[in-house]
Every structure is written in structure tokens, then in C-alpha cells.
Amino acid sequence: MFIPSVHAETDTEALLQFIHENPLGLLITGIPSSVHDFLQCTHVPFVLDPPSQNEPARLRAHIAKQNPQVKALLETATKDTDTNNSALEILTHAQEVLVVFTGSHHHYVTPKFYTQTKPDTGKVVPTWNYAAVQVYGKLSVYYDSRRADTGAFLAKQMRDLSERCERGIMGFTGEGGRAGPWTVEDAPERYIELMQRNIVGVEIEICKVEGKVKMSQEMRKGDREGVVRGFAELGGETGKAVSELCDEEKPACGTCVRLGKECEYLKPGLKFQIVTGQSSRSPSEDGAPSNATAQELAGDQASSIQNEQRLRIGTNSLVRSLQTTERDVFYTTYWEDRCLPALHPVFHSTTLLIPDMPIIRDAVLALSSCNISRLRGERKVSATALMGPWSPSLTHQTASHLYYSSAIRRLAALTLADFHHNNTVILTTLVLFAHLESAMGNFKGFCCHVQGIMNLLEWRQGVADPTIRSLLTSWMQIRYVVWWARAYFSSVEIHQQLPSIPLPVSLVKDSPRTQHGRRVLALSIMCESHRLNFNAVFQYSRDQINPRRAEEDPATCISRLRQQAATLDEWLAHLPPAEQPIYGPIDPTGNPTIHFSSHDAALNYAYHVVARIMQCSSFLALLQNPHSTFLDHEPHEEDMWVQTLVRIAQGTDMQTSLTRNSYTIGFTGLLLAGILRCRSLSTGLEIEQWLQRLLDLQPTEEGAFPVYQTLSVVQAINRQRAVGRDVFAVTQPVDDGGGLPKVTAYNSQSISCLVFHGYCRRMGVVFEECVVLGG
DSSP: OOOOGGGEEOOHHHHHHHHHHOOEEEEEEEOOOSSSOSEEEEEEEOEEEOOOSSSOOEEEEEEETTSHHHHHHHHHHHHHTTTOOSOOOEEEOSSOEEEEEEOSOOEEEOGGGOTTHHHHTOOOOOEEEEEEEEEEEEEEEEOOTTSHHHHHHHHHHHHHHHHIIIIIISOOOSOTTOOOOOOGGGSOHHHHHHHHHTEEEEEEEEEEEEEEEESSTTSOHHHHHHHHHHHHHHOHHHHHHHHHHHHOSSSSOHHHHHHTOOOTTTOOOOOEEEEEEOOOSOOOTTSOOTTOEEEEEOTTOOOOOOTTSEEEEOHHHHHHHHTSHHHHHHHHHHIIIIIGGGSOGGGGTHHHHTTTOHHHHHHHHHHHHHHHHHHSOEEOSSOOTTTOSEEOOHHHHHHHHHHHHHHHHHHHTOOHHHHHHOHHHHHHHHHHHHHHHHHHTOHHHHHHHHHHHHHHOOGGGOOOOHHHHHHHHHHHHHHHHHHHHHHTTOOHHHHHHOOOOOOOHHHHHHGGGSHHHHHHHHHHHHHHHHHHHHHHHHHHHHTOOOTTOGGGSHHHHHHHHHHHHHHHHHHHHTOOGGGSOEEEEEOTTSOEEEEOSSHHHHHHHHHHHHHHHHHOOHHHHHHHSTTSSGGGSOOOHHHHHHHHHHHHHHHSOHHHHHHHTTTSOOHHHHHHHHHTSOOOHHHHHHHHHHHHHHHHHOSSEETTEEHHHHHHHHHHHHHHHHTTEEEEEEEOSSOOTTOSOSSSSSOSOOOSEEEEEEEETTTTEEEEEEEETTO
């Protein structure tokens, strides 16, 4: 049974009482048989024997011998005990059976009852309120009524069942003027004997019992009140009963009592608080800092924090707020509306696992709150030019850290058996972790999760499960994103050591079938072409070959680039017409406008264009002969492709790029690579103007690239180009390991200067020069 935690009834005594009050159960068995159906079920009333000190709880019932389910039970049980020489009297069934009990009061719930959410968002759907209990156990059959033990079992069973139903259900107690109950003795003895010959006794030793009470507990306060009113107005026995079950006891309802929660009817409105102060004293016992000033944050409103003040968070209030349904619902709704469109479609099914899988819920909510924290930045009171004037929303980022920590604790608590039986859930969690660390620019944390995924998977044996393949596709995409982010900006040595990340063969075969599959294949080709191109450039520019790595030989690099170009040709051949560019009218610059049927199609084709740029050999030929006049002749192949990339970026909606490119390489990172391979100053200025417009719209990041930092580098490149110096690579003088996680800023690296590698047209020489950004 699917039992979300909010609906779970874990009190065994309450579950057994439910069975006692609702004795009609559905006995379900799965019995291999050459004659009868494998799956069979029978509605039958049960008598519950509560557990004693030495005995487990048991269910008793009787069923007609003519029932095919009984015949299958006898057939299988007889075979299982055929080695017993004595006359068979009690047969034990080898397989576990299932019995389902449903409460007498259940009803359809119309969305019209949701008086809070329906007017606010309209995001409501019908459902059904009900209560049910499932029992798993081992079944024994008393089948030969001529035997003394079987006769005694059947006689007791018939008396107990009739007594329970006559008195407990019908109310025939013989007291207070009511009629007395019917008893077995009221029927002729001979008739009862004949009846017993045609029935079998069934006894089930209960191994596990679980229950679900679904009475709108998951809904918001106003919606629950609407459900209570709606059923009360509906009238009738069922309407009144369901209304009372949904309402139970205000203000301390039974649902909250069972779940150990503070009842929402008594709960005050919770808000996040930021506490600032200069006091060096430790917090008091109640958690409140002494001599501190509290400032409430409403929604995404920015907080003003003095530079000399020390930031402290009201952790207890924040943790309590994260336990509320409203907070989880908010981030879950944001996940569905804003995060899912930017992720692989496999994560759409993840939403369904949130209620039943706490580790998935925490990972999803961590990623959701992280995303909103990065899209809704706060202006810093005091900022340096290197780290930018904006920081992610502290409120949502703190929530993300708490959800993430909870998910990590749940992961650490798993056993080896959990990893074996729930590998898909664990893989989903690790892939979500990888997305989160990528968004935060935490390279060490990302590598940790990559290693975890590698340990979980057996790559060389292939992956047959389509869900696993989809998760791997999403994971490979985020690996290329991190690879690209590490390339910009690193030292020459680190850049040359960046590994090749080949796409698993199983994913290569599947990639042409889906848009996301085509994306990850295009990314793999683009990143590998970029790696080979830049390694060749560094080798040419420094006029040295590293003998330890044969693939870094210039001739080898060019040969491998041709292989990548052939793979890209095949990719393009499989590109559906709906994802190909649509050329429009000529713009004022004399170039046709380029549009696509969707944003994802535009971005995929942009990856194809950047891969083409990296596969061009004219620039490499120039570096082999730097004294040639090759640069003086335009247009060049690289420039034409870079112009195409600019047209694609200009034809896309910037706001969509900001939201949809959160977990992939965006246009900001692509244009940075493009400007390093074009020699046209006008194209470079178009790239600069596009980044400036993006900065004016959202001064934070796009595609995990900090916009303001990228713009400062592009401006410096254009200044060099204006004086006849073409820059073809930018690196760090000393590598910083990728910087620090982007907690208080949108760039992980604090960069004041970069080494520009380029070609001076006037002097005809290659140069390396340290350039101060902004200077």
C-alpha cells in the first residue's frame, strides 16, 4: 500500500481495533496452479484474536469449499505437505497472503471543497478520502470437518463471528429493551453439521499490519476546513461521518496527535528571522542572543546587514518552520513550476515519490530552495568588485542547507540492504545532490557524489532499466556543466589535465531518440572538441609537447577533432526538423535572424555550433605559422560560426534563459568560448552588448555562469582586440582549485587578473600577458 507519512497510522492497537470494527476483509492470494487463476480474492468477514504474551495476533474466517481460491489453497498446501504420512488435517500455505480491510465511511472529495487553494492558484484535483488496513501473514487451512480439531475450530469460529456481528454490528444485545442475538444453537444441529462439511476454516498468523487514514490531512488549513464544511453540508450518515473524521477534535485533532505534531489550528504564523549583533557572549538557554537586533524577513525581501555585524540565524525557529506543511508545499510547488522544466523529464516522476520517500523529499526541496535562492538575489550592503554586489537569498539558501543536511543524514543511515533494494531511489538522490553541488559551484562536493554514483553503477555491463538510463543521461549532462565551469577559469596546467568524459555506450545508442538524449550527446562532443582544441592551442603557443600524454600531440589533436566532427555530422543527421533552425528576415547588420520552435531546441543547436567552432582547423593552422597573413582575410570559418551563435542567443528570450538554463551550460558560457575563437571586433561587441542586456535584466548568473564576471572578461578581450591583439585563451596565473562554493556570491572565484594568451597582429607574434580585469 502506498502510505505517505502524513496518512500513516502506526499505532498497532489502533490498527487492530480498526479490524475489529470493520471485520469484512478481502483475502488476496497468489497461488501457482495449472487449473485456477494465479491471483484470486474473496470477501470474507474475519474474527480477530488479539495478541497474547506468547502468541501473535491472528485472523480467523471460514470459506466455502467450492470457492476456487480454496481449491487452489488445498492443491498447493497438499503438495507442500505430501511427505507427511499422517492424515492431513491442518494445511499450511507456503506463500504469504494479504488481507485488506476498508473503513465503512469513505467518499469522493470534490475540488470545490478546497476553499483556500482553489481560489488562490486553481491547482487542485479531485480525490477520495478513506481509511484502510492491510494485513500480511501466513495462512493455515482447517479442511476436514470430520477431524476433532477442525470441528472444534469451525464451531468456535461460527459462534464467535455470529456473536461479534449480532451484538457489535446489529446491536442485538438483549439489553435495554433490545432483542437478543441470534446464536448458532438457534439452527438445527444437523443443518449446522452439513454446513460445516462444506466449508474450510482459515487462520492467518499476522506477520505485518499497516494502515492508512486519508482524511485530507495533507491539505492546507483553509482547504481542510472547507472539506469539513462540505461534508457536513452534504448530510447523511456518510457525509456526517467523513466530516467528523476530517475534523476530529479541534483544536487538537487526532491526526496531529497520532503524528506527534503541533496542531496547526493552534500554530502561530511562522516567519524566518535574521538576528544580527556584535555581542560576543554565548546565546542564552532559550536560544536568543543577548544584545541582538531581530529583523523579520517576509518572502524574498532583502535584509540589510551591516558589514561589521556578525550574522546569526535563529536555527530553532527555522527548523520548526521547515517541519510545517506550508513550507514544504511552497518549495514543492516551486519545484513543479520552475525546477522541473529545466531538468530531465525523468524527474517528473520524482514528485510522486516525495510523500513516501523522505530522502527524495529532502533532496528535492533542497534543490528547489537552492534554485529560488539563486534566482532571487539580494543586494549586498557592502560588496567588493571581485565578488559582485549581489548574493543569493539567505532565507531560501538556509532552508536548502537544512533540507540537504537532512537528506545526507538519511543517506548515511542506510544499510547495505537498503542500497541493494532501493538502488534507483539512491541513484535519484545522488543525481539530485550532484545538481545541487553544481549549482553551488562546490567542485569537491560534486566529485564526492560522482564517486558515489560510480560506486553504485556497473558501467561496463550496460544499463537495461530505462529509468536508470534517464538518470544517467541527466547525470552526464551535469558532469559536462561542471567540466565547463572548471575550464573557465583554471591555470594552463589544470586546463591541460582536464579529463575526457566519454558518454557511456548505452547512452550513445539511445541519444538520438529524445531531445535530452540529443542534448547530452551534443554536450559530450562539444566538451571533448573544446578540450582537444585548447590543448592543441596551448601546445602550439608554448611550442612544447608533453610526451606523457600522446593525445596532446598537435597532429593527434587535429585527428581526434576530425573524429568528433564526424560524430557531430551523425548527430545533425538525426536532428528532427522541429528542432532545426528557422531563418527569418535579414537584420540591420545584414545577417538573417534565427529562431527555433522551443528554447531547448535552440540551446541544443547552440551546442552544435560551439562544437563546430572548436573543430575548425584554420586557427590551429595560424598558430603553426604565426608569421602568415591568414588573420588579415575575412570572413573565417570560426567567425561565421560565432556569428551564428550570437544570432541564436539574440533570438532566444533572456528571461527563459535565466530560468531554463539553471542545470546546463547557458549562452553566457558559450559566448565566452565563442569570443576566444573569433577575430571580428564587431562580433565581440555584439557579445558584450548581449551580456550587458542580460546583466541589466538579472545581475546574477545564467547557466551557472556569473554574468558580471563574464562581462568583465569579455570587455577586457574586446579592449585587446581594439588594439590589434587577438585573445584565444584566458587562464589563471595560479590555479585556485575552482574557488569556494557560491554561498555569499554568484561567482566561486575571486579573480582580479587573468593571463591572456593571444596573437599580436601588428608584430605577428604570440603573447602571454597578465591583464587586470576592469583596468
